[in-house]
Amino acid sequence: MSGVLEATLRSRRDSGGKCLVPYLTGGLGPDWLDTVHAVAAAGADAIEIGVPFSDPGMDGPTIQEANDIALEAGVTPQSILDSLRGADIGVPTAVMTYGNIAYRMGWERFASMLVDSGVSGCILPDIPLEEVGPWAEAADGAGVETVMLAAPTAPDERLPRICRRSHGFVYAVGLLGITGVRAELAASAKIIAGRLKNVTDKPVLVGVGVGTPAQAVEVSTVADGVVVGSAVVQRMLDRAGPEGVGELVAEFRAALDGP
Amino acid sequence: MGDPEQGRFGEFGGMFVPETLVPACQQLDAAFREAWIDPAFRAELTDLLNNYAGRPSALTECSNLSEELGCRVLLKREDLNHTGSHKINNVLGQALLARRMGKTSLVAETGAGQHGVATATAAALFDMDCVVYMGAVDIERQKLNVFRMQLLGTEVRSAESGSRTLKDAVNEAMRHWVAVVETTHYCLGSVMGPHPYPWMVREFHRVIGDEARQQCAAVLDGGIPDVVAACVGGGSNAAGIFAGFADSDARLVGVEPAGGAAVGRAVPGIVHGSHSYLMQDEWGQVLEAESISAGLDYPGIGPEHAHLAATGRADYIPVTDAEVVDAFQLLSRTEGIIPALESAHVIAWLSKARHELKGQTVLVNLSGRGDKDVAQMMDILK
Numbered sequence: 001m002s003g004v005l006e007a008t009l010r011s012r013r014d015s016g017g018k019c020l021v022p023y024l025t026g027g028l029g030p031d032w033l034d035t036v037h038a039v040a041a042a043g044a045d046a047i048e049i050g051v052p053f054s055d056p057g058m059d060g061p062t063i064q065e066a067n068d069i070a071l072e073a074g075v076t077p078q079s080i081l082d083s084l085r086g087a088d089i090g091v092p093t094a095v096m097t098y099g100n101i102a103y104r105m106g107w108e109r110f111a112s113m114l115v116d117s118g119v120s121g122c123i124l125p126d127i128p129l130e131e132v133g134p135w136a137e138a139a140d141g142a143g144v145e146t147v148m149l150a151a152p153t154a155p156d157e158r159l160p161r162i163c164r165r166s167h168g169f170v171y172a173v174g175l176l177g178i179t180g181v182r183a184e185l186a187a188s189a190k191i192i193a194g195r196l197k198n199v200t201d202k203p204v205l206v207g208v209g210v211g212t213p214a215q216a217v218e219v220s221t222v223a224d225g226v227v228v229g230s231a232v233v234q235r236m237l238d239r240a241g242p243e244g245v246g247e248l249v250a251e252f253r254a255a256l257d258g259p
Numbered sequence: 260m261g262d263p264e265q266g267r268f269g270e271f272g273g274m275f276v277p278e279t280l281v282p283a284c285q286q287l288d289a290a291f292r293e294a295w296i297d298p299a300f301r302a303e304l305t306d307l308l309n310n311y312a313g314r315p316s317a318l319t320e321c322s323n324l325s326e327e328l329g330c331r332v333l334l335k336r337e338d339l340n341h342t343g344s345h346k347i348n349n350v351l352g353q354a355l356l357a358r359r360m361g362k363t364s365l366v367a368e369t370g371a372g373q374h375g376v377a378t379a380t381a382a383a384l385f386d387m388d389c390v391v392y393m394g395a396v397d398i399e400r401q402k403l404n405v406f407r408m409q410l411l412g413t414e415v416r417s418a419e420s421g422s423r424t425l426k427d428a429v430n431e432a433m434r435h436w437v438a439v440v441e442t443t444h445y446c447l448g449s450v451m452g453p454h455p456y457p458w459m460v461r462e463f464h465r466v467i468g469d470e471a472r473q474q475c476a477a478v479l480d481g482g483i484p485d486v487v488a489a490c491v492g493g494g495s496n497a498a499g500i501f502a503g504f505a506d507s508d509a510r511l512v513g514v515e516p517a518g519g520a521a522v523g524r525a526v527p528g529i530v531h532g533s534h535s536y537l538m539q540d541e542w543g544q545v546l547e548a549e550s551i552s553a554g555l556d557y558p559g560i561g562p563e564h565a566h567l568a569a570t571g572r573a574d575y576i577p578v579t580d581a582e583v584v585d586a587f588q589l590l591s592r593t594e595g596i597i598p599a600l601e602s603a604h605v606i607a608w609l610s611k612a613r614h615e616l617k618g619q620t621v622l623v624n625l626s627g628r629g630d631k632d633v634a635q636m637m638d639i640l641k
């Protein structure tokens with residue numbers, strides 16, 4: 001299966017560039033959709049839209065807070081997808097949420113709702129290889145690209161299986177831990193990126209713990225690009241507005257594009 | 260369909276964890292599998308259970324309560340264990356296993372603080388570092404146990420997110436574990452979470468049911484009780500006592516708090532590592548449970564209980580906080596046994612169902628003692 005998310009990232013990589021995929025929490029603030037457009041205009045190759053979940057086990061304080069604010073404002077998976085439908089963002093999108101949001105709606109219904117809303121990919125960080133079967137069947141059937149995560153703790157034999165099952169890109173978890181900006185890039189980030197690059201031709205993007213343009217550049221000496229989450233969401237929480245968030249994304253873009 | 264040893268209880272169970280934790284769960288599965296058939300491991304655990312925790316726990320015939328209710332009540336006295344509840348059975352097993360895997364630290368969640376105290380106790384005994392997450396609301400209502408953990412050398416961290424109770428303590432403990440998974444064992448306190456926990460924790464508590472089966476046979480002329488009943492939060496004390504009677508004709512009853520009746524609502528969901536019943540809204544957002552008892556204040560339930568409910572092998576019945584307050588006093592007054600608020604749920608059901616239970620013999624798992632709840636009850640009864 002190949003889709004527009006993977007095609008877009010491959011084409012960036014194959015033309016010698018690095019991929020930039022910002023993450024932002026869907027429904028965070030009344031102007032969040034404007035922020036999506038601003039992020040696209042600032043040079044994102046694709047955008048991850050977080051669908052808030054009450055118990056985000058993989059997320060640190062920044063994204064937890066964003067989730068809570070959005071949920072308190074009454075945001076639902078449906079309202080986020082409704083907003084995305086026909087929004088004409090100009091770059092591919094992937095939804096990131098937790099398994100129960102998709103399971104509650106029904107795997108097949110959730111997959112077809114993503115397609116209806118123009119969403120290309122889906123990331124469910126609490127659905128590992130061992131449990132992905134029912135979702136993968138629904139997603140493959142509907143044409144949704146399921147992005148799988150690969151963590152530093154994985155033994156070698158596991159990585160090719162993850163890469164085979166992953167579509168869109170392979171999400172390399174940069175460190176042992178939850179989402180959040182760190183002062184330094186963890187040593188594990190380049191190592192897991194390198195291990196994955198050895199076993200797959202799919203784009204390998206590092207996320208979790210990539211919070212500054214310098215860190216993005218450093219890890220992209222090995223990886224094909226980055227997912228930047230908490231840094232972007234923190235800007236939204238700081239009420240920087242679409243323009244301010246766009247500026248941050250433009251800084252990442254400029255750094256990755258180099259001189 | 261559904262092999263507990265493979266993490267499946269009918270359609271329920273599984274290993275729904277972030278990729279980072281999958282290898283740790285698989286390592287734990289392999290280590291437990293190997294240890295559980297190793298006579299040396301079993302001997303060491305049995306020695307600890309007997310000579311440190313004080314097993315076997317007594318079976319107490321409750322003549323006064325029986326007279327009052329019209330059914331024959333036998334109590335399996337897990338309240339008499341060291342640290343005051345059944346939780347120590349599981350913790351000693353997991354701590355031994357952690358050491359066997361070369362882990363040097365423990366992390367745990369706790370609701371009422373009983374599992375936290377048991378984990379802190381094992382950490383002291385085995386000289387391991389220990390961090391326990393506890394919801395801010397529970398820290399307030401179970402202060403005594405917070406101090407006990409600190410006295411034992413454990414760091415208690417407040418979970419400030421969400422409902423600030425057990426559910427959120429589990430979230431924080433899992434987030435903590437992701438970052439230190441190579442050196443730290445997550446000592447999960449109930450039959451919930453990802454495989455192998457629901458299966459492993461049940462096996463560590465099976466001793467309750469195995470002992471009770473023999474003890475019942477001795478007082479019932481080789482027979483079995485008509486009913487075996489236990490309270491269910493995550494469901495570990497219930498799973499332990501049910502395990503001894505799964506193959507018998509005894510009716511199995513789990514008693515849930517009305518404000519945390521995950522089985523009663525019977526909506527399947529995925530959280531904290533497993534597919535089971537889960538209190539949630541129409542979009543899959545997890546709801547906050549509400550119970551007088553911190554140990555049962557949880558919106559989920561272990562996957563084995565979802566399976567036992569779905570197949571009709573066990574019944575799950577809710578009782579209200581007010582009924583529990585009455586039951587707490589009833590057992591204290593009639594038998595001179597002050598139960599944990601969690602365990603008082605079962606007495607509340609007996610009292611409520613006394614007509615239906617008339618003439619029957621009921622084995623109750625008295626999962627813990629009420630010392631920790633006395634301050635809270637003083638406020639309520641004032």
Ligand SMILES: Cc1ncc(COP(=O)(O)O)c(C=O)c1O
Binds near residue numbers: 345373374493495602
């Ligand atoms: C005395 C006692 N009983 C029961 C429970 C509930 O746990 P479980 O349902 O796993 O037995 C607790 C939990 O804190 C407890 O302290």
